[in-house]
Amino acid sequence: MINKLLQFELKFHSKQISFIILSILFTAYGFLAINQGFKYLEFSSMYNDAFNLSFISGIVSIVSTFATVFLCINAGLRDKLFNFEGLVFSTGIKKLNFFLSRFLGVFLIILLLNTIAMLGVFIGTCINSLDPETLHQFNFTHYFWPWLLLILPNVFVTTVIIFSTTLLTKKTIVTYITALVFIAINWVCGFFINSPLFGGSSLASKEILDIASLIDPIGLAAFFEQTQFLTPLEKNDMVLSLSNNFLWNRAIWLSFSIILLLITYKKFSFRAIQKKVKKQVTSEENKNSNSTYKPTEISINSFKSMLVNLKSVVKLDVQIILSGIPFKLIMILWCIILSLVFNYSISSKEIYGSRYPTTDLFIGQAIEVLPILGLFLIVFYSSELVWKSRQHRFSGIIEATPSRNSMFYTSKIIAISIIPIVLILLTIAVSLIFQITNNYYDFQLHQYFSLCYYAGVQIILYAIFSLFIQTIVSNKYLGIIISALILIFFTASRSVFGLEHPLFFFNKLPSMARSYSDFVGYGQYVSKFNTLALYWITFSGVLIVLSNKFWKRGTSVEFKKIIKTVFNKKEKLQLISLVLMFVTIGSYAYYNLNIVNDYVTSNERLDFNEQYERKYKKYDQLAVPQLVSLKTNIDIYPNSEKYNVQSNTIIANKTKKPMKNIFVTVPQPLKSINIEGSKQIFYDAVLGTYLFELNAPLFPEESLKMSYTMEKKVKGFETNKTINSNGTYIKNQNFNPILGYVNNYEIEYNYERLQRGLPKRDSVIVDESYLQLDSKFNFENIKFETIISTSKEQTAISSGSLIKQWQKDDRNYYHYKASDTINSMVAYFSARYTVKKEVYKGIKLELFHLPNHTQNVDEMMRVAKKTIDYCSDNFEKYPYDYLRIVETSNHDSSNGKAMPGVITINEKIFKRNVENLDSFNVVARVLIHEISHQWWGFLLTPKRVEGYMVLSESFAKYTESIVLEKMYGKAMANKLSVSTINKYFSGRSYASEIEPSLYLSNHQAYLGYSKGAIIMSAIKELIGEKKLNKVLKKLVDDYQNKPVATTLNLMEELYKVTPKEHHKLINDWFKKVITYDLKITNSVYKKMQDGKYELTITVNTKRFETNSLGEEVEINIDEPIHIGVFKKHPNVLNNHKDIRYLKPHQINNKETKIKIITDFEPIYVGIDPNNNRLDKNLEDNFISSQQFN
Amino acid sequence: MNTLIIKNVSKTYPNGVSALKNINLTITNGMFGLLGPNGAGKSSLMRTLATLQESTQGNISFNDINSNDNPQNIRKQLGYLPQEFGVYPKISALQLLDHLAILKGVLNSKERKEQIEALLHQTNLYAVRKKAVSTFSGGMRQRFGIAQALLGNPKLIIVDEPTAGLDPEERNRFHNLLSDIGEQVIVILSTHIVEDVKNLCSKMAILGKGELLAQGEPSKLILNLDGKVWSKTILKEDLDSFKSKFNVLSSRLSSGKLEIRVLADAQPKVGFVATKADLEDVYFATLNQKNI
Structure with missing residues (x-):
């Protein structure tokens, strides 16, 4: 019996057109996921390695939730929908058989679809355009294992949950909402753990991970947690381990589903389902009436009649949306999600501190999700509105009334606008509540209005589109599928058949989520948004006219009729004018995007790189002159968004060979360029290159004058990060011509090169002798002088001492001149700044900030002074008589940047809340780091060669940590090191190359910033702060003004001050890839006769080396590691008195027993308590000890 | 009007x-x-x-x-x-x-x-x-x-x-x-x-x-059939044979017996009684005529 029923179910589902469509979509999805998703190996070193296959398996099961909804509705509600219930339930079918066959039918089909998707992945790896070198050999386990542990349970869990709610409530909308909630839970988990799916680079803290790993029903959070620190090589062949959080996650959700399934079976009312017995009313006889019916005059065509009509219909339509419980549920859900997200975003997180509940923060986050949620609601409710009267068989009566189509249509549009309006109003309400409860009263109401526009327009355009689709299709569910597919496709995909221009993507408006800055508001993004919005609005106008024309009236919808439709004069006029407007606005947008500005597709960008290399590689060998003096005149016109540069430079031959030709590459087209005593051989306007031939060769140590002028004006829809009406930030390298062939322009990915017929890039062997070679480009110091002018209400800033300031023709002029040579990385700023000034030990401290960003100004001044003090005392005197801290707009993404004597701090740092002493002081962290670059990078300029980041970034991170500890205590420094270690491990986990050793590292942030910082701090622990600082001071003294220092010089100085027995250790840290696994397994103490305590600790210490193949092998350990005994957990330990014992112990075994006598009761015991070893798991480095009786 | x-x-x-x-x-x-x-x-x-x-x-x-x-x-x-x-x-x-x-x-x-x-x-x-x-x-x-x-x-x-x-x-x-x-x-x-x-x-x-x-x-339509409708009470089993021989308009059960009405210009057979035509006869006659 059950067999037969199941067979019928499977046949039923597989015969639906939707099943065929779904199968195709799932195959295509798998195919594209493997081909598009990992184009440039963002995740791992092989496309189809075990990690990526598990990852895709997880994603596929999220996607399949949507299919589950349709199938569950089909399985659970089809009898009701087709009024078949009576017949089915009057047969002799048993409840169990019915239940099982329906459930298994859906479950098996969904499982099949998921499997098909993985098959698509497999096909994708066979027929593809992928680099064969990055393809993993086919391995069945890599497919099967994630299928078994992710897909199978996920399909079961989703099917049970959605099937149960469908069967229990018998309402489509509830099914729909369940799926939304399901996905929302997954989404919120992803958001909280900072998932790679959201672009997160390292996962959140362990506490959050532990909770999210259990909650996420898809198991992705647990998967990410388990794999976060795997090296690329390990990822290739990793096997998802059914342990810890992942095991718990699977167990919890599976048992939950099984219980739910049992409950559903019990509760689900079989047979008795016939509608609730309705209380049927009967009319009482009532004869005593004297009013008799008479016809009444009607009026149809008047304007008034239309208004009254509309009002009445809108009232009913709005009731349809608002009256249902589902709508209220969704709105409550939205408020919950918003509260979670808002609360998370302002709360203190690791080393990022907490934020003020500013309006732009909340709006930015809401705008990111609103259109997606809006889209789902719109697609559903538009179908509901269009089909409601039909579903209730009321359409005959309604449609025979003389009301116009346009009236019905308008009413649907108005009614559906309720959705974005309610969503947005709720968003505003939740935001305001958050602000008020956090005592933040700078509401910025105008920003809330902008939310209505930026999010609202898009949602309403979605509504017009899906109403149109519902109008022309013959079936509600078909309409839902079609409009959802089309809209999601347009929203999510980046290119359609190779087209990636915004004019091809319906309703793809620039996202305003991250575009707000307190400097200029939405600034240059506005005109692009407006024009594209208007473009799609006119397009939607066409849809409106057509929807009106084809509005379902009557019983039959004939597709042929739609084709043969004859438009009347008025409609023709409307259509023609709308199409004309559409084309006009489209051309205007095209003009501004493509003609005024170069619209470059990603492929064209690669074309440029290829051309550049092909044509000019021959100049790679030319010796390159060096910039030695720079004198600029910069006129900034903020209101017309333009600036002019006139630059006089001196370039010199610092090489040992004479120069005859100078090849120049310009990042911006110049108006003119001149090199003294030369003639221009060619100018390539397309690639922006020049070649000059010198009349007489330039001999070593000789110099030449070079001058150039340029004009930059923001045109069309350009969003320029350098200039705008308030907050200009022009870096020298934005316009400065580059002397020589730029190797960075070359295409990096060998497979892309292969396909373009370019030779493989030569791989250089980087070793110690390579570090000593002369490099082509260097950070040579220069003489610098500039005169900047700007409009009269703005202040202009650059490096150098301000030697003169004046006003002329309503403009402000500033003349800056560096008294000594400085690094050439200068920048020019202009904005309406307020300045906080103070002279500190002869240094003019100036903080330029927006007038209302005052919260952190005093703290910044305090931090600046402390940093200057520490660095001056320990390394070298601060080199200038000024330090300018300049606030920059968040249109530039970095937190801060250092220029000689000037540092920038992003406006978002000004909005961090550091009032709470327990939360991390991110303001200080950023400020110390950037100020310390005045020493590490400028005073000590490293040679531009591998390892340079150690001498700049690692040193800056070291200073950052040390000054933070001195200012705010040990606990904050510990938080920083925990985060740094995590960043190292997740950084290497996503690295695309085998990890090099630190001293030969290149641009890898996880080495220069993270590993370097930990090694520096480990050395500090090994030899002491004083000795280490002396080494750094020595480097500054020796290499000031000469950009030649390398990591070799650092190590040489380190060896000099380190006891001989530790040289090997230092060598290991810099020259090898060493990681640790430290752990305290046991800790007991007993009170002794003399009142002291004897503590016995067992420590496990493992040491690993990652070899040149990327494999991690365990090696012997023999080094001093600190053991500490504490009164408080080190995360909250600030008082020195709480440290009962802290001493290094020479560890040379995998397991060591240590006895320690302490005067006080030992409460916490820790190994390496200051986090000076690269240890993946820091949790087990501490233990609270037990009293032994 | x-x-x-x-x-x-x-x-x-x-x-x-x-x-x-x-x-x-x-x-x-x-x-x-x-x-x-x-x-x-x-x-x-x-x-x-x-x-x-x-x-x-x-x-x-x-x-x-x-x-x-x-x-x-x-x-x-x-x-x-x-x-x-x-x-x-x-x-x-x-x-x-x-x-x-x-x-x-x-x-x-x-x-x-x-x-x-x-x-x-x-x-x-x-x-x-x-x-x-x-x-x-x-x-x-x-x-x-x-x-x-x-x-x-x-x-x-x-x-x-x-x-x-x-x-x-x-x-x-x-x-x-x-x-x-x-x-x-x-x-x-x-x-x-x-x-x-x-x-x-x-x-x-x-x-x-x-x-x-x-x-x-309706009255005019009925008039057309005036004098052409005949009725007879028969046994249920005989209905099919009557149907094949005569133009049976309708049959109605009446206290266990079957009363049939037949359209014919003259008395079709002994036992048939002339009956006053009504609208129902018109209806069935029309349908029968077109074989519906």
Whole structure:
């Protein structure tokens, strides 16, 4: 019996057109996921390695939730929908058989679809355009294992949950909402753990991970947690381990589903389902009436009649949306999600501190999700509105009334606008509540209005589109599928058949989520948004006219009729004018995007790189002159968004060979360029290159004058990060011509090169002798002088001492001149700044900030002074008589940047809340780091060669940590090191190359910033702060003004001050890839006769080396590691008195027993308590000890 | 006087079913009965008249205005009660009538209120006017249906199988209501119950397989059969043999025996009694004639 029923179910589902469509979509999805998703190996070193296959398996099961909804509705509600219930339930079918066959039918089909998707992945790896070198050999386990542990349970869990709610409530909308909630839970988990799916680079803290790993029903959070620190090589062949959080996650959700399934079976009312017995009313006889019916005059065509009509219909339509419980549920859900997200975003997180509940923060986050949620609601409710009267068989009566189509249509549009309006109003309400409860009263109401526009327009355009689709299709569910597919496709995909221009993507408006800055508001993004919005609005106008024309009236919808439709004069006029407007606005947008500005597709960008290399590689060998003096005149016109540069430079031959030709590459087209005593051989306007031939060769140590002028004006829809009406930030390298062939322009990915017929890039062997070679480009110091002018209400800033300031023709002029040579990385700023000034030990401290960003100004001044003090005392005197801290707009993404004597701090740092002493002081962290670059990078300029980041970034991170500890205590420094270690491990986990050793590292942030910082701090622990600082001071003294220092010089100085027995250790840290696994397994103490305590600790210490193949092998350990005994957990330990014992112990075994006598009761015991070893798991480095009786 | 002219109207559905074939009718004030078995095309014709679908061929004009070109014209003057209809849940009769009255263009709220009240009284729904229509019994719902069809100022009222499922008393009340209105306007009543037409309609047409089989005043149509209808009481087992020999119009069980009525110009056989023809005979004769 059950067999037969199941067979019928499977046949039923597989015969639906939707099943065929779904199968195709799932195959295509798998195919594209493997081909598009990992184009440039963002995740791992092989496309189809075990990690990526598990990852895709997880994603596929999220996607399949949507299919589950349709199938569950089909399985659970089809009898009701087709009024078949009576017949089915009057047969002799048993409840169990019915239940099982329906459930298994859906479950098996969904499982099949998921499997098909993985098959698509497999096909994708066979027929593809992928680099064969990055393809993993086919391995069945890599497919099967994630299928078994992710897909199978996920399909079961989703099917049970959605099937149960469908069967229990018998309402489509509830099914729909369940799926939304399901996905929302997954989404919120992803958001909280900072998932790679959201672009997160390292996962959140362990506490959050532990909770999210259990909650996420898809198991992705647990998967990410388990794999976060795997090296690329390990990822290739990793096997998802059914342990810890992942095991718990699977167990919890599976048992939950099984219980739910049992409950559903019990509760689900079989047979008795016939509608609730309705209380049927009967009319009482009532004869005593004297009013008799008479016809009444009607009026149809008047304007008034239309208004009254509309009002009445809108009232009913709005009731349809608002009256249902589902709508209220969704709105409550939205408020919950918003509260979670808002609360998370302002709360203190690791080393990022907490934020003020500013309006732009909340709006930015809401705008990111609103259109997606809006889209789902719109697609559903538009179908509901269009089909409601039909579903209730009321359409005959309604449609025979003389009301116009346009009236019905308008009413649907108005009614559906309720959705974005309610969503947005709720968003505003939740935001305001958050602000008020956090005592933040700078509401910025105008920003809330902008939310209505930026999010609202898009949602309403979605509504017009899906109403149109519902109008022309013959079936509600078909309409839902079609409009959802089309809209999601347009929203999510980046290119359609190779087209990636915004004019091809319906309703793809620039996202305003991250575009707000307190400097200029939405600034240059506005005109692009407006024009594209208007473009799609006119397009939607066409849809409106057509929807009106084809509005379902009557019983039959004939597709042929739609084709043969004859438009009347008025409609023709409307259509023609709308199409004309559409084309006009489209051309205007095209003009501004493509003609005024170069619209470059990603492929064209690669074309440029290829051309550049092909044509000019021959100049790679030319010796390159060096910039030695720079004198600029910069006129900034903020209101017309333009600036002019006139630059006089001196370039010199610092090489040992004479120069005859100078090849120049310009990042911006110049108006003119001149090199003294030369003639221009060619100018390539397309690639922006020049070649000059010198009349007489330039001999070593000789110099030449070079001058150039340029004009930059923001045109069309350009969003320029350098200039705008308030907050200009022009870096020298934005316009400065580059002397020589730029190797960075070359295409990096060998497979892309292969396909373009370019030779493989030569791989250089980087070793110690390579570090000593002369490099082509260097950070040579220069003489610098500039005169900047700007409009009269703005202040202009650059490096150098301000030697003169004046006003002329309503403009402000500033003349800056560096008294000594400085690094050439200068920048020019202009904005309406307020300045906080103070002279500190002869240094003019100036903080330029927006007038209302005052919260952190005093703290910044305090931090600046402390940093200057520490660095001056320990390394070298601060080199200038000024330090300018300049606030920059968040249109530039970095937190801060250092220029000689000037540092920038992003406006978002000004909005961090550091009032709470327990939360991390991110303001200080950023400020110390950037100020310390005045020493590490400028005073000590490293040679531009591998390892340079150690001498700049690692040193800056070291200073950052040390000054933070001195200012705010040990606990904050510990938080920083925990985060740094995590960043190292997740950084290497996503690295695309085998990890090099630190001293030969290149641009890898996880080495220069993270590993370097930990090694520096480990050395500090090994030899002491004083000795280490002396080494750094020595480097500054020796290499000031000469950009030649390398990591070799650092190590040489380190060896000099380190006891001989530790040289090997230092060598290991810099020259090898060493990681640790430290752990305290046991800790007991007993009170002794003399009142002291004897503590016995067992420590496990493992040491690993990652070899040149990327494999991690365990090696012997023999080094001093600190053991500490504490009164408080080190995360909250600030008082020195709480440290009962802290001493290094020479560890040379995998397991060591240590006895320690302490005067006080030992409460916490820790190994390496200051986090000076690269240890993946820091949790087990501490233990609270037990009293032994 | 209102005139509805149906000229050469045919309707073929996209799936190929030809529901109406070349229908020609002219209807003026008064009750017009449209008789036909299930599937004869009555509802198709009704829906076409109610502008819910367009005819594939032919013209319908109401008071000289073509309805294909200008469906609004007919809608303005139309009262339509579809064969079956539902309503939105949780909305009361009063609310729904008010909404429909507005859609029909009754803008003056005082007049609207008066008319709705009058209709509620006349359809005997006043007491339950605040109850949701979805909870009404079949008869009440049908009365609600007629109430809404009368809203505004309809000159053409189309009621499709209105008495199906009504008990005799309900049906009577319904008929009274319709015939009251029928004097001033056109009322088209479609039904397969001959008695309804006999009681109510001054003119009628018979539809079968989409074709117009007969039309005229019921009395005149009956006159045509005068003296040609014969009846006889027979045994149930003999029905088939009678059917093969004679043109049997109808058979009716009467106290265990079967009474058959036969159409013939002269007494077909001994035992047949001459009977007065009625409308039902006309109906079956017409259908038989066309082999329907």
